[in-house]
Amino acid sequence: MKIYEQPTAPSALRVSLFLAEMGIHVERVNVDIRGGENLNESFQAKSLNNKIPVLELDDGTTLCESIAICRYFAEQYPATPSLFGDTPLERAQVEMWQRIVELQGLLVGFQAFRNITGVYKDRENCVEAWGNESKDRLINFLPTLNRQLENCPYIAGEKYSIADITTYVLVKFMAYLDIRLDDTLPNIQSWYTRVSEHPAIQAVLGEQT
Numbered sequence: 001m002k003i004y005e006q007p008t009a010p011s012a013l014r015v016s017l018f019l020a021e022m023g024i025h026v027e028r029v030n031v032d033i034r035g036g037e038n039l040n041e042s043f044q045a046k047s048l049n050n051k052i053p054v055l056e057l058d059d060g061t062t063l064c065e066s067i068a069i070c071r072y073f074a075e076q077y078p079a080t081p082s083l084f085g086d087t088p089l090e091r092a093q094v095e096m097w098q099r100i101v102e103l104q105g106l107l108v109g110f111q112a113f114r115n116i117t118g119v120y121k122d123r124e125n126c127v128e129a130w131g132n133e134s135k136d137r138l139i140n141f142l143p144t145l146n147r148q149l150e151n152c153p154y155i156a157g158e159k160y161s162i163a164d165i166t167t168y169v170l171v172k173f174m175a176y177l178d179i180r181l182d183d184t185l186p187n188i189q190s191w192y193t194r195v196s197e198h199p200a201i202q203a204v205l206g207e208q209t
């Protein structure tokens with residue numbers, strides 16, 4: 001089994017933080033995405049979305065999309081507590097927050113970064129105005145997270161979950177957009193400090209330095 005990735009890329013980091021939390025080790029293969037290695041024919045044969053991360057199983061089956069990869073491991077190696085929730089209500093709450101943060105936060109942040117910096121202009125049409133609008137939308141989304149963390153220790157409620165991992169990756173990524181957690185977002189600030197101390201997060205980030 002192998003994961004094709006670029007370790008510091010946010011979507012790969014999401015899978016790495018998830019696997020570290022579960023204590024699962026998987027061989028990694030580095031893909032130079034900035035250099036366009038993900039655009040070559042052999043990689044595209046493995047990845048439906050032409051992006052990293054990709055999980056390749058021993059029988060050659062491949063899976064892309066970071067959350068699909070995390071779900072595979074969560075189902076294959078069930079653990080309690082599960083990072084996808086343990087009861088019907090928890091699972092629904094985790095799914096809800098995971099999707100909210102992904103759709104209104106992380107993907108919007110990706111659009112901002114890609115369109116403002118033009119980092120992938122060799123493969124897509126970059127629209128700076130769309131990037132700036134996306135950045136504003138991301139900034140406007142942050143108070144929603146701050147309100148949620150006013151009464152809950154974690155994004156989806158009482159337990160650390162995949163929604164926290166996605167949010168952690170989002171907050172880290174915001175530095176590339178020059179978006180900081182200022183004093184108007186105190187609950188995200190304290191959540192971020194607390195979550196950063198997780199041994200799994202420390203271990204993964206430690207490997208990257």
Ligand SMILES: N[C@@H](CCC(=O)N[C@@H](CS)C(=O)NCC(=O)O)C(=O)O
Nearest residue numbers: 009010011033051052053065066067
């Ligand atoms: N929704 C996908 C997003 C994957 C994604 O955007 N990967 C980026 C790195 S974070 C990538 O491969 N970029 C290279 C490119 O777009 O050509 C997931 O969660 O796996």
